[in-house]
Amino acid sequence: MDELIDIVTEHGESTGRSALKSIIHQKGYYHNTAHIWFYTLDNKILLSQRAASKVICPLLWDVSIAGHIDSGESIIEGAIRETKEEIGIDINENDLKKIGVFKCTQSYDNTIFDNEFHHTFISILKVPLSKLIPQEDEVAALKLVSFDKFQALINHIGNDNHFVPSNKDYYQSVLQNIIHASKSS
Numbered sequence: 001m002d003e004l005i006d007i008v009t010e011h012g013e014s015t016g017r018s019a020l021k022s023i024i025h026q027k028g029y030y031h032n033t034a035h036i037w038f039y040t041l042d043n044k045i046l047l048s049q050r051a052a053s054k055v056i057c058p059l060l061w062d063v064s065i066a067g068h069i070d071s072g073e074s075i076i077e078g079a080i081r082e083t084k085e086e087i088g089i090d091i092n093e094n095d096l097k098k099i100g101v102f103k104c105t106q107s108y109d110n111t112i113f114d115n116e117f118h119h120t121f122i123s124i125l126k127v128p129l130s131k132l133i134p135q136e137d138e139v140a141a142l143k144l145v146s147f148d149k150f151q152a153l154i155n156h157i158g159n160d161n162h163f164v165p166s167n168k169d170y171y172q173s174v175l176q177n178i179i180h181a182s183k184s185s
Contacts, residue, residue, distance in 0.1 A: 002020045002021050002022050003020070003021050003068065003070055003071075004018050004019070004020060004021075004070065004071040005018060005019065005020070005021050005024055005031050005032075005068050005069065005070065005071055006018050006031065006032065006069065006071045006072070007019060007024065007029045007030065007031060008030045008031060008032060008117065009030060010030055010115075012030070012032070012101065012103075012117045018071040021068060025112045025113060025114055026111065026112070026113070027113070028107075028113030028114075028115050029115065030115045030116070030117065031068065031069070031115070031116055031117070032068070032069040032075060032078075032116070032117050032119060033066060033067060033068050033069060033078075033116045033117065033118050033119065034065075034066070034067055034069060034075055034078045034079035034082055034118075034119050034121070035063045035065070035066045035102075035118045035119065035120040035121065036063070036064055036065040036066075036079050036082070036083055036091075036096065036120075036121045036122075036123055037063055037064050037120070037121070037122045037123070037174050037178060038064040038065070038122075038123050038124070038125035039122060039123075039124065039125060039178045039181075039182060040124070040125050040144065041124065041182070041185060043146060043147045043182060044144040044145060044146055044147070045064070045144065045145055045146075045147065045150050045175075045178060046064040046125055046129075046132075046142060046143075046144055047061045047062065047063075047064065047142070047143050047144075047145055048061070048062060048063065048064055048065065048066075048086070048087075048134070048138075048139045048141075048142055049061050049062075049139065049140040049141040049142070049143075050062055050138075050139070050140065051136070051137055051138055051139060051140045052140060053137055054138070055112060057164050059140060060161070060162065060163060060164050061143075061153075061162050061163055062163065062164055062167070063174075064087075064125075065079075065082050065083050065086050065087060066082070066118075067081075067082035067085070067086065069119075075119045076093050076096065079091075079096060079119070079121055080092065080093070085135055085138075086134070086135045086138050086139055087132040087133060087134060087135070087139070087142065088131075088132060088133030088134075088135075089127055089131070089132065091123060095123045095124070095126075096121040096122075096123050097121060097122050097123065097181060098119065098120070098121050099120050099121065099122055099173075099174070099177040100120050100173070100177075101117050101118065101119050101120070102117070102118040102120055102170055102173075103116075103117055103118075104116045104117075104118055104166075104167075104170070106166060118170070120174065122174070122177055122178050122181055124185065129142060129143075129144055147175065147178070147179060147182075150171075150175055151175060153171075154168060154171050154172055154175065157171070
């Protein structure tokens, strides 16, 4: 879907302009996304396998939920909407704990210039994996992995074609935040 997205500066400030997602990726305009990492109280992290139809990194495993923030939408509204769309569950603002904003600049062979600010949240997954409904055109599969398995996947990034290779430091930061949050849950 080619939705309308707000353009931000390279420092993440609003420009007051919007464009279609296709134009934003073609021109390399900076924009906002929401990332939500779900974890369970028995120390597992929800991973989503990107759909085969995705233009960027098809079939690689990544963040539980990720999506672009629509024009005029707040980051929180986008996070809540994306969660409902991609895995079929309802969450609210109180379910989300923001762990940071991560600047990500990538260019791909298919002439996509992806300059994003990942507004990143963690949240406790309150329903079993079997209750999640993956959005077919976004998510090929879902799985839960232990914290130790997640660390092992990070350690082998780039060797096993599992995770998006450019995101190693990001994944490590997310894991540390989840481990810290799980100890206080």
